[in-house]
Amino acid sequence: MYPNEKLSEEKVFKDPVHRYVHVRDKVIWDLIGTKEFQRLRRIKQLGTTYLTFHGAEHSRFNHSLGVYEIVRRIVDDVFDGRDDWDRNERLLCLCSALLHDLGHGPFSHSFEKVFHLDHEHFTRAIILGDTEVNAVLRRVSDDFPKKVAEVIAKTYPNKLVVSLISSQIDADRMDYLLRDAYYTGVSYGHFDMERILRVMRPREDQVVIKRSGMHAVEDYIMSRYQMYWQVYFHPVTRSAEVILTKILHRAKHLYLAGYTFQTPPVHFHSLFVGNIQLQDYLKLDEAVVLYYFQQWQDEKDEILSDLCRRFINRNLFKYVEFHPTNEQMKKLMELTTLFKKAGIDPEYYLVVDSSSDLPYDFYRPGEEEERLPIYLLMPNGELRELSRESTIVDAISGKRRTDHKLYFPQDFLDDVSTKRNIKKKIKEILEG
Structure with a gap:
């Protein structure tokens, strides 16, 4: 039977983080070979971060292999034979780990924000739709794609399986921290x-941790x-994300306004009109997006x-610290007026960007996320x-940190054609 079918010889991927990624299950090998999974080679794991850290060119493909390898080690080496582990869930865990990021689009989260997309929705759509991935999963059983999609959606009845892929200490986080570092x-x-x-x-x-391992978790x-x-929240990376976002907003605005592009955005049509189909989505990768950006440098707009x-x-935007207090908001309104007077469109060239993170939290029933x-x-079997x-974890539990930056094109402000009195006022506000 396909669920238990092994390769005649183990396949290995040489990996800089885990040394080797081991594949013995034929279903895993076949999933890796699908066109939908191979597409992840053309999606960077860290989006625009390569413009800040030049080594950050790794892809969702090698991250997905890394998450699979961590889960494989857990279910084969750590959990196997333990009372609370159902070995029948092994293949589901491996497939869910491998496919968890399948639906990411080009430049991932920036792309999602502009077009109001959800990569997990597309991950499930690929798993359940008319795709090579779905055909492979159905060889395990007719309902196997549905089970994998439920794990991704965090609705699968066995919460232990879900926690391996998505929790506050899961294989996904462990791999991306080590890999991105x-x-x-x-x-x-x-x-x-x-x-x-x-x-x-x-x-x-869910997965629990022996008390003796607390310091490793800290x-x-x-x-x-x-x-x-x-x-992840580096201000230079965020500057690149701001520009990326504004490019897509501008292209969409022009498209809907009937602007005639020298290089028509045919790959973006369904996105711009808000009717994206799965097959159109799968044709999008970062090579396609960068092609348009390259061509649009010569647009008349x-x-x-x-x-x-x-x-x-x-040639990224500069930034200053920005705190959304009443006084700062008044300054932003004044800056907006001055930018317009200087002939600089504040919609695209004066942008407040905010980043926020909650490093650890305890259970708060009913709250979002x-x-x-x-x-x-604990040694006596109790769960704590x-x-x-941990006094270290207690000190940061439930504490959300937020950072705000104001981004703008310094070179525009330095342009001698800008009226001197306006430049002076803008400079005073930005430096004040």
């Missing part, structure tokens, strides 16, 4: 994953905190061509929520 060259994201895997234990609803949580503020030149040539806490397994045992 490796490729960006920073030291913040490193933690002792080997220790965490050794002290993981299966329970009916290190993991602090690593995540540092990576968000030093890498000055805003679109300027923004594309900035992105392609890394409910978070299952991390539980420690992590922040009740």
Whole structure:
């Protein structure tokens, strides 16, 4: 039977983070070979971060393999033979881990925000739709694609399976922290994953951690905190994201207004009219988007061509700290007026960007994005929520940190053609 079918010889992928990714199950090997999974080679894991950290060129493809490898180690080496683990769920865990990011679009979250998309929706659509991935999964059983989609949607009845892929200490987070730290060259994201895997234990609803492994989990949580503020929310990366977002907004505005493009955005048609179909979505990758940006540098529309030149040539916006107080909002309104007087469109060239992260939280029933806490397994068999045992985690639990920046094109403000009195006022406000 296909569910238990093994390859005649184990396949391995050489991996810089896990050394090797091991594949013995034929279904996993066949899923990797599908065109929908191969598309992930053309989607960067960190979006525009390569414009800040030049090594960050890795893809969703190798991250997905990494998540699969961590889950494989957990179910084959850590959980196998333990009372609370149902070995019949093994293949479901492996497939869900491998396919969890299948629906990401080009430049991932920036792309989603502009077009109001949800990559998890597209992940489920690929798994359940008329795709090569679906055909492979159905060879396991007719209802197997539905089970994988339920794990992705976090609705699968076995919450332990879900927690391996999506929780506050899951294989997804562990891989992207280690992988992103490796490729960006920073030291913040490193933690002792080997220790965490050794002290993981299966329970009916989720993974728990032996009390002796608490310090390794503390290190993991602090690593995540540092990576968000030093890498993921880096202000230069956010500047590139602002420009990327404004390019897509401008192109959509022009398209709906009937503007005649020199290079018509045929790949964006269904996105611009709000009727994106799965097959159109799967044709989009970062190579396609960058092709249009390259071509649109020569468009007659000055805003679109300027923004594309900035992105392609890394001529990014400058930024200043911005706090959305009444006084700062008045300054923003004044800046908006001054930008208009200077002939600079504030809609595209004066942008407030905010980033926010909650490094760890305990259970808050009914709140948006409910978070299952991390539980420690005490020597007497009792389960204790992590922040009740760790003073380090307690200090950051439930504390959301938010950062605001105001982005603008410094070169426009330096242009001698801008009226001097306006330039002076703008400079005073930005430096004030």
